[in-house]
Amino acid sequence: MQFLIARLFQAAIVMLCVAFIGFLVFQYIGDPVLALVGQETTVAERDALRESLGLNDPIIVQYFRYVANAIQGDFGISYSFNREVSEMIADRLPATIELVLLSGVLSLLLAVPAGIYTGIKRKGGIAQTIMALSVIGVSVPSFLLGILLILVYSVWLNWLPSFGRGDVASVLGFETSLFTLDGLRHALMPAAVLCLFQLGVILRLIRAEMLEVLRTDYIRFAWARGLPARHVYLGHALKNTLVPVVTAIGLQLSSLFAFSIITERVFQWPGMGSLLLHAIGQSDIPLLAAYLIFVGLIFTISNLLVDAIYVLIDPRIRHGAR
Amino acid sequence: MKTKMSKTLIRLISTCAITIGLSGAAQAEILRVASQGDASSLDPHSHNESFTNYFLANVYEGLVARDVNFEITGQLAESWEQIDANTWHFKLRPNVTFHDGAAFAADDVVFSMTRALAETSNFKHVLASVDSFRAIDDLTVEIITKAPNPILLNDLLDLMILDKDWAEANGAQEPINLQAEEKSFSATNANGTGPYQIVSRAQGERTTMAVNEAYWGEIGNVTEVDFTPINNAATLVSALLSGEVDVVMPLPLQDIARVESAEGAKVVSSAEARTMYIGMDQWRDQIIESPVEGNPFLDLRVRQAFAHAIDAQAIIDRVMQGQATLVSQYVMDKVNGFNPDLKQLEYNIETAKSLLAEAGYPDGFELTMDCSTDRYVNDGQICQAVVSLLARVNIKVNLIAQSKAQFFPKVVAPEFGTSFFLLSWTPSTMDSLNVFQNVLGTRDLEGGTGAWNISGCSVPEADAIVAKAATTMDPEAREAMLQHAMQLMVDDVCLIPLHAQQLVWGTGANIEAVQHPTSEFPLELFNVN
Numbered sequence: 144m145q146f147l148i149a150r151l152f153q154a155a156i157v158m159l160c161v162a163f164i165g166f167l168v169f170q171y172i173g174d175p176v177l178a179l180v181g182q183e184t185t186v187a188e189r190d191a192l193r194e195s196l197g198l199n200d201p202i203i204v205q206y207f208r209y210v211a212n213a214i215q216g217d218f219g220i221s222y223s224f225n226r227e228v229s230e231m232i233a234d235r236l237p238a239t240i241e242l243v244l245l246s247g248v249l250s251l252l253l254a255v256p257a258g259i260y261t262g263i264k265r266k267g268g269i270a271q272t273i274m275a276l277s278v279i280g281v282s283v284p285s286f287l288l289g290i291l292l293i294l295v296y297s298v299w300l301n302w303l304p305s306f307g308r309g310d311v312a313s314v315l316g317f318e319t320s321l322f323t324l325d326g327l328r329h330a331l332m333p334a335a336v337l338c339l340f341q342l343g344v345i346l347r348l349i350r351a352e353m354l355e356v357l358r359t360d361y362i363r364f365a366w367a368r369g370l371p372a373r374h375v376y377l378g379h380a381l382k383n384t385l386v387p388v389v390t391a392i393g394l395q396l397s398s399l400f401a402f403s404i405i406t407e408r409v410f411q412w413p414g415m416g417s418l419l420l421h422a423i424g425q426s427d428i429p430l431l432a433a434y435l436i437f438v439g440l441i442f443t444i445s446n447l448l449v450d451a452i453y454v455l456i457d458p459r460i461r462h463g464a465r
Numbered sequence: 466m467k468t469k470m471s472k473t474l475i476r477l478i479s480t481c482a483i484t485i486g487l488s489g490a491a492q493a494e495i496l497r498v499a500s501q502g503d504a505s506s507l508d509p510h511s512h513n514e515s516f517t518n519y520f521l522a523n524v525y526e527g528l529v530a531r532d533v534n535f536e537i538t539g540q541l542a543e544s545w546e547q548i549d550a551n552t553w554h555f556k557l558r559p560n561v562t563f564h565d566g567a568a569f570a571a572d573d574v575v576f577s578m579t580r581a582l583a584e585t586s587n588f589k590h591v592l593a594s595v596d597s598f599r600a601i602d603d604l605t606v607e608i609i610t611k612a613p614n615p616i617l618l619n620d621l622l623d624l625m626i627l628d629k630d631w632a633e634a635n636g637a638q639e640p641i642n643l644q645a646e647e648k649s650f651s652a653t654n655a656n657g658t659g660p661y662q663i664v665s666r667a668q669g670e671r672t673t674m675a676v677n678e679a680y681w682g683e684i685g686n687v688t689e690v691d692f693t694p695i696n697n698a699a700t701l702v703s704a705l706l707s708g709e710v711d712v713v714m715p716l717p718l719q720d721i722a723r724v725e726s727a728e729g730a731k732v733v734s735s736a737e738a739r740t741m742y743i744g745m746d747q748w749r750d751q752i753i754e755s756p757v758e759g760n761p762f763l764d765l766r767v768r769q770a771f772a773h774a775i776d777a778q779a780i781i782d783r784v785m786q787g788q789a790t791l792v793s794q795y796v797m798d799k800v801n802g803f804n805p806d807l808k809q810l811e812y813n814i815e816t817a818k819s820l821l822a823e824a825g826y827p828d829g830f831e832l833t834m835d836c837s838t839d840r841y842v843n844d845g846q847i848c849q850a851v852v853s854l855l856a857r858v859n860i861k862v863n864l865i866a867q868s869k870a871q872f873f874p875k876v877v878a879p880e881f882g883t884s885f886f887l888l889s890w891t892p893s894t895m896d897s898l899n900v901f902q903n904v905l906g907t908r909d910l911e912g913g914t915g916a917w918n919i920s921g922c923s924v925p926e927a928d929a930i931v932a933k934a935a936t937t938m939d940p941e942a943r944e945a946m947l948q949h950a951m952q953l954m955v956d957d958v959c960l961i962p963l964h965a966q967q968l969v970w971g972t973g974a975n976i977e978a979v980q981h982p983t984s985e986f987p988l989e990l991f992n993v994n
Contacts, residue, residue: 173870177877181513182917183590183893183903186878186910224668225506225641225652234667290699297707305703306499306695307671411695413670420696421669426870 150450154443159210161439165432166206174198175222175426196222209432219429223421228433231418237317238308239407239414243399245321245330246338251392254342258349263376265354273346280343285402289336289409296332304329306411333410337402341395348391352384385456393449397442494993496687496976498986499701499710503669503694508651509625510580511640513587515891518623519985523674523690524564525625525657528555528574528606529618533990535799535981537618541569541626541658542606550613550938551596557604561681563628564655564662571600576629583639591624593913613936615943616801619894631656660684660989669694674988685977685992705730705971711993712978714986716971718786718843724971737968738800738982739891740792741841742960743775743851746884748908748921753884754833754863761826762884768958770820772810774858775851777963779812784846789964794955795890795900797965799982802897802947807955809962817858829859835883836864837872842966848887878910881919888919888960895983897947901931905954922959 176193193199197208212219218228257277261270297305309329311318320326356362357380365375404416411417415434422430504520505512522530528542539545542555561569578598581588594614601607610617632638632651641649655663660682661674674690693710695701698717705713706727716724716732724730745762746752752760761767781789790797793807821829836848845866852862862885867875876883892899907923908915927950934946955962972978979990 171871173868174874177873178870179512179587181587182890183513183899184587185590185913186916188589189878223505225508225511225649226668290703293700293703293707297709298703301707304709305707306700306709307693408697409700411693411697411700413667417669417696424870 150447157443158436158439161435162210162432163206165435166202169428169431170202172423173426175428178425179222218433221427221430223425223427228429231430232433232437235413235415235418237319238412239400239403239416241319241321242330242333242337242403242412242414245334247396247399249334250338250341250345254345255349258346259353259376259381262350262353277343277346280339285336285340286405286409288339289406292332292336303332308413333406333412337399337406340402344395345392349384349388352387353380356380356383386453389452390449393445397445400438400441493688494686495689495691496991496993497691497710498712499693499695499704500714501696501701506652507655508640508649510586510588511652515984521625522985523661523988524655524659524663526659527624527626528621530622531981533979551610553608553617555606557606558681559604561658562679563631563658564677565631567628567630569658570603571606573626573629574606575600577626580639581624585640588623591620594620613938615938616894616896616898619896623893628656661690684989687988687991687993690988711973711976712970714970716969718788721786729974730971731974732969732971733978733980734788734967734969735980736790736797736982737966737984738797738895739889740795740797740965741889741963743963744886744888744920744960745771746920752832755831755884757830757832761830764824765958766820766824769810770817772958772961773813774817775854775961776812777809780847780850781964784843784850788967788969792962792965794951794962795905795960796892796897800892800895800897801944802951804948804951807952814857821858831861832885833863833865835872835876835886836866837869838866840869841889844887876919878916881921883919886919897951898935901950905959906931920960922957924953924957927953
């Protein structure tokens with residue numbers, strides 16, 4: 144419990160710092176007033192608007208005013224959407240979460256078995272092929288892959304839609320496209336693009352860990368005891384590869400949010416990533432600040448979860464032994 | 466009270482009309498439109514941005530509008546007459562209803578004009594010439610201008626009319642007030658008299674519209690509009706080629722050949738009123754971000770040399786893939802004040818070099834150019850071409866290619882922080898007075914002119930002619946004045962005109978689209994075959 148409180152306190156500090164760095168950067172992203180008014184607006188009107196939005200105040204004043212409001216749950220009104228920022232995020236978040244979840248699950252389902260397999264049969268033809276493909280997954284930029292997929296599956300074959308989120312259904316109060324056929328058709332390509340990088344990274348990590356562990360003495364003892372292969376590989380070896388793998392997955396899941404920016408752009412997926420790009424283009428400071436704080440929150444939460452999972456999988460941590 | 470009664474009556478009648486209209490409705494034709502941006506608001510008075518204005522022109526209407534031939538015709542005003550030099554009477558179209566069924570009347574016009582003048586409105590300029598206005602009766606509005614205004618109708622094109630009762634009932638008497646942190650009902654809801662009404666809207670995601678069955682005018686066969694913004698150019702083109710959308714705007718120039726060769730898709734293009742210029746600092750004694758001493762551009766010969774050195778036709782052929790028209794001046798030929806006698810300074814390196822030598826720069830000089838990379842069609846590449854063209858006359862240009870979010874705050878008033886730059890202008894009124902007031906006129910920020918005169922050029926003789934033209938009611942005399950002023954500005958090489966860009970869309974082979982030089986997209990003139 145004390146641990147949790149300490150971590151939450153750390154999270155709050157992280158978010159305050161992120162917001163502060165954000166406000167420093169906002170000075171260089173352009174003038175929101177110019178994005179808000181038309182070409183015929185007079186200079187005096189522009190100045191009046193800038194003054195009334197508080198953009199002439201020193202950064203530190205703007206920052207503390209923002210934090211004071213944010214603590215009360217008021218994230219302000221988006222300049223470019225004319226809507227409450229918290230409402231905008233609530234609207235766009237489900238789209239990103241479903242994309243991240245779908246690609247996360249996809250990459251785990253594929254990476255764990257493939258990682259184990261390539262760890263065991265590292266000389267086999269199939270294993271070599273998987274490894275070669277995983278290099279492509281890690282090295283091909285996601286925007287290129289996305290455009291290629293669109294070209295093949297939308298333009299040439301006409302199988303899958305190239306943009307948007309499709310039909311959504313309301314499940315447990317959230318709008319999601321994961322429960323409609325049309326929605327899944329729309330989600331498939333962006334999720335695949337997003338998954339591929341994770342897939343490569345996790346697969347290679349599991350393989351490397353397996354190779355490491357399989358060389359250790361206790362695995363040799365396990366073989367000597369005549370245990371069946373399944374027990375040795377999954378019960379003894381895999382379990383001991385999990386600590387670094389879980390750390391990596393936790394960090395990867397949060398970085399999926401970051402990677403989703405490009406994927407969402409390519410597939411016009413209406414999630415947080417497209418929202419961020421729009422906000423940057425429009426110098427929409429309230430939206431940008433909220434996005435940064437929010438992503439900071441996601442990173443801290445997922446790290447917290449990773450720490451909690453350590454305790455579950457590694458008895459040494461649970462019992463405080465070193 | 467009487468007005469209320471008649472409104473109710475008209476509402477009743479119009480309800481009947483809707484029912485009749487529905488029973489006779491033709492087969493549903495859905496038009497799927499994708500564009501690189503989205504309307505920034507549904508409030509027609511909150512953001513004066515061309516895409517937003519033209520998007521909303523399908524939903525809201527003004528007193529006047531442009532027809533298929535680009536002539537100004539009556540929209541919500543059926544006719545108008547000028548009583549004296551300053552007084553205009555607009556006779557409103559009877560039996561028009563808003564999308565919610567409420568009747569349209571003169572008090573809605575008065576309300577909308579008042580609203581457009583509100584503190585938070587971004588459309589105050591359209592009524593800048595107006596002194597007062599009032600409703601004479603239910604269907605007549607009087608507008609009195611401060612001085613004779615020959616282009617009052619052009620000014621009114623961008624003034625959209627809202628329903629007074631609807632706005633008041635929803636607390637939308639004024640456009641959104643950002644600093645008051647109020648949500649604005651009118652930013653996300655619309656109730657106009659236009660040919661299409663908003664059915665659903667998620668900004669940045671999707672907007673659907675349905676045809677207004679009670680519409681007073683003619684509508685093509687499009688009954689539903691499904692609009693999606695697609696920011697990524699490659700995705701936009703793919704969506705057209707895969708048949709998922711019917712119209713994409715704008716079509717990136719590099720994809721023209723691909724769309725033309727594709728089955729089921731075609732390219733539509735026409736001249737656009739957006740004109741591109743190269744600007745040169747003519748107000749500082751010392752140009753900035755350059756090692757040269759003093760300001761070479763103060764010498765007319767240097768400005769002429771630059772114009773001779775920049776091969777605008779080559780830029781059109783290579784950078785714009787032919788999708789632009791050479792311009793000799795600061796407006797294209799469909800804009801009032803276009804002077805047909807003017808010629809662009811010919812591309813000639815030798816002339817340029819000798820002019821530079823005469824001006825005292827036989828070995829050229831070095832300077833910095835500011836350029837946006839995401840605002841105009843191929844703007845970054847245009848600037849790169851200018852850099853290499855000028856290198857041939859020993860002008861060394863350091864290019865700062867930057868996003869519009871960096872570019873505009875740097876170059877606009879009050880700093881005007883550039884000495885050499887690329888800029889562009891579309892006169893929203895299609896009248897060169899708009900260009901003179903904003904871009905070419907001598908800077909007088911308090912007086913409201915020259916706010917975009919980043920060059921800081923000044924030709925007092927032209928200013929005087931323009932001031933006179935602004936209140937000259939005789940169209941021919943006025944046109945002659947504007948043309949004269951245009952010639953003075955061109956002779957002074959205030960800016961170097963490059964080209965007028967083309968409006969390029971990709972559409973399905975079965976789509977009949979209508980394009981205007983202003984880049985508006987009047988969907989009621991579209992047809993799906």
